[in-house]
Amino acid sequence: MSTKQSSPSKLEIDIQFASAAIEEKVFALASSAAIKKWVKATVHLNGLITLRFVNLAEGKKLNFAFRSKDYATNVLTFSYELSKKTVTADIIFCLPVIQKEALEQSKPMRAHLAHLVIHGCLHAQGLDHERDKEAKKMEDKEIVLLTSLGFTNPYAPI
Template sequence: MIDLTVDLQNASAAQHLPTAEQVEAWVQAALQGVQWQDGAAELTVRIVDEDEGRELNHSYRERDYATNVLSFPFTAPIPMPVTLLGDLVICAPVVQREASEQSKTLVAHWAHMIVHGTLHLLGYDHIEDAEADRMERLETTILTGLGFADPYVEVGD
């Protein structure tokens, strides 16, 4: 078990949000999935509504809409006793809408967004096809290890 601290901030009016224990378990699984060896880790997960999600996506990515997850990696300027991974901002209404559109359970989609965002904090990306394939395989391995279905398989396939 990795020495992990997750600061969960709820700035959303949405219902059916994941618990702090669920979020921590999903981050733990992501870190174990990449064979984390860097000791203690800490990150913040902020759950927001569409106004804040849209504002942040516009400010940092110049895209004028709320997206499911934003990742803000942190690199410490000096060595620290704990690795500060950074911040995840997850827009609850977008996650809920996507889960419904993709015929996934809400908890499965929340787990996917937490794992996906954590991998971004660790430097994984999906801009290039090869990177996307690598990241999707890793996400699938982590999520199926948690008992969820492959998030990239269309329902009915």
């Protein structure tokens, strides 16, 4: 008698960089394997997640083109496909903004980066923080995931 086993999800993770300098800075904080581990802890679907790390100019250009905001933001998520089994998304990280936030918030840069990778992946799966109830649900998931990965609660007072 044979039993049918469910196969593990097939999630492809592509990491891109706007420049060699940004690549060097990101990999000084976290290896490709670590970043992929953060994504896999958050996304349990088949599909493709592309993470792109950009500079201020590209971050500002994308935020203006897609959100009509004339400044660079920390993370932008573009979800193209989402179903019960599949996700396809591009997640853009503006490294200079992330570095500035970590410094201003007195957070370790690696922890802040992990938080924003998880945050972007949750957006790719349809979570949002526009309303208080949605924000609480998203924050709770972030805290659980970050804690499971060895990071502290990013919302705890310093």
